[in-house]
Amino acid sequence: MTPEMLYALRDQAGVPAHPLIFLVLGVLTFALHMVAVQVMLGASALTLRGAISTDASWRRLAAAMLTTAKIAVSVAIVLGVAPLLFVQVIYDPFWYTSNVLSAWWVMGFIGLLIVGYIAMYAFYWKNPDLAQMGGRSTGWMVLSVLALLGVGFIVHSLTYQALFPQQWMTWYAPGGTVDPSGRSLHLWHLPRFGFFIALSAPVAGAWLLAYRRYLQGAQEPDTGYLAFLLQLGQRMMRVGAAVAGALGVLWMATLPPEMAWFAASPWMGVGALAVLALLLLPTLLRTQLDDGWRGYTAFGVATLALIALASAREALRYFTLTGAYGYGALDYRVQMDWYSTVLFFITFAALGGTALGYLLTVVWQAGQHRGPQPYTPPAAVTRLGTWTIGLLVAWTLAYFGVGLWVWLR
Ligand code: HEM
Known part of the structure; x- marks a missing residue:
């Protein structure tokens, strides 16, 4: 080769x-x-x-x-x-x-x-x-x-x-005979x-x-x-x-x-x-x-x-x-392709970071919580959750919006 x-x-x-x-x-x-x-x-x-x-x-x-x-x-x-x-x-x-x-x-x-x-x-x-x-x-x-x-x-x-x-x-092609089966x-x-x-x-x-x-x-x-x-x-x-x-x-x-x-x-x-x-x-x-x-x-x-x-x-x-x-x-x-590269890193850092940060914090704190009352996340953590949803909506709109714009242009 x-x-x-x-x-x-x-x-x-x-x-x-x-x-x-x-x-x-x-x-x-x-x-x-x-x-x-x-x-x-x-x-x-x-x-x-x-x-x-x-x-x-x-x-x-x-x-x-x-x-x-x-x-x-x-x-x-x-x-x-x-x-x-x-x-x-x-x-x-x-x-x-x-x-x-x-x-x-x-x-x-x-x-x-x-x-x-x-x-x-x-x-x-x-x-x-x-x-x-x-x-x-x-x-x-x-x-x-x-x-x-x-x-x-x-x-x-x-x-x-x-x-x-x-x-x-x-x-x-073992021994010169083609074997296209992909079985091995x-x-x-x-x-x-x-x-x-x-x-x-x-x-x-x-x-x-x-x-x-x-x-x-x-x-x-x-x-x-x-x-x-x-x-x-x-x-x-x-x-x-x-x-x-x-x-x-x-x-x-x-x-x-x-x-x-x-x-x-x-x-x-x-x-x-x-x-x-x-x-x-x-x-x-x-x-x-x-x-x-x-x-x-x-x-x-x-x-x-x-x-x-x-x-x-x-x-x-x-x-x-x-x-x-x-x-x-x-x-x-x-x-x-700057758009896809920037979108990739923003998705990774902003959306991935916020969503994972929120989920892991809630799971972590809930697991560490002891006491008669069930665990309720503090206000800052709840805000992070709200941000996650907002970012997800914005990301979805941007993703499909740009796709539609390119298609219809
Ligand atoms: C659940 C059982 C799995 C085990 C035990 C496992 C184990 C391994 C091991 C041992 C390697 C290193 C191979 C080597 O370098 O010789 C490897 C590499 C890799 N695995 Fe897994 N894996 C699993 C599932 C998956 C799944 C579900 C995916 C994809 C969806 C995946 C994607 C990969 C990739 C992309 C590499 C590296 C290939 C490369 O660098 O060329 N693996 N995995």
Whole structure:
């Protein structure tokens, strides 16, 4: 596959803003996607572990983690769409070819995701009293975890296949006979996939420490449960980061020749530091975990570690494609479209910021509220809610208004 052929596969219309914007947003949103995926998988595993336990703390944790997992699936999906859009824009020759070569799996991905999510709800419906009774029909939860892992494996394979253009023709026409069925996944790399999945343990461990701090803020009376969470969260961070680190070493040791440069690059150092931070964090933060906002630091640092890892992963893709295939994602033709670029950032900052700020504040405060009276939001928070609705209406009018104006003009 020559660079000219790869460039010919690009969208000739160009991109509506500098490709660096898409690259950076792709990395950031991918990191957030991974955090959500890892909380989802970690919380699901804890749900299963707690569901089969007779210990009261484990059962209470199972009920809390089931709620977390249900929400984390939807957050992971929403935050999966964002990097999907960015990767499609600047890596379209690679992403679409890989998708078309495995088209059945791309569509199966959605079916499997639906199965995974419904199975999780089936377990939830079967267990309204999980904290008291332990788990019934745990098979549903096992099915859910397997299906969600299957979804992740498909995305991993699609991402990985995209990095090997020299093999595309062999997959498309094995032995010279065209196979347009799209029925096969052609390539994957288990240590790479395992690395991202194993990170679920330290990230979910950091989540547990934040959950514990949140309960402390809400005057949690059960000190035994708080001690249980502390111990479990710290252990998950230490052991999980060590396992992920080992898989990371295996990944580096088995890099294919096109990517071998990465193992000796500074980017690899960035990744190693990120995993080390997850490993050492529980020890470094030991005395500060009960202390105001600092109690949430572990989860904040875990998110930063994922941003660092996502940057290193992007460097691996970007420089492999430039070095081995002569394709530069950043030399995309720019067809500057100020309106859509400005609208995107305003939507993100003004509408997204206000709406999420309002919802998260209400949920947070309601969860921390104790007392005989139900929680009522303070006037400032209610004002934020009113602003959210106003902005949403203004945004909808602007969005459709400009569309109509362009159409009728
Ligand atoms: C719910 C189960 C999911 C799991 C366990 C999962 C897991 C993963 C993993 C492990 C990767 C890294 C792959 C690699 O670099 O080798 C990844 C990347 C990605 N995932 Fe997910 N994912 C899930 C759902 C989704 C969904 C629903 C979407 C989209 C709507 C999505 C979009 C993406 C994208 C766009 C990437 C990055 C692709 C790239 O950079 O080329 N994921 N996911």
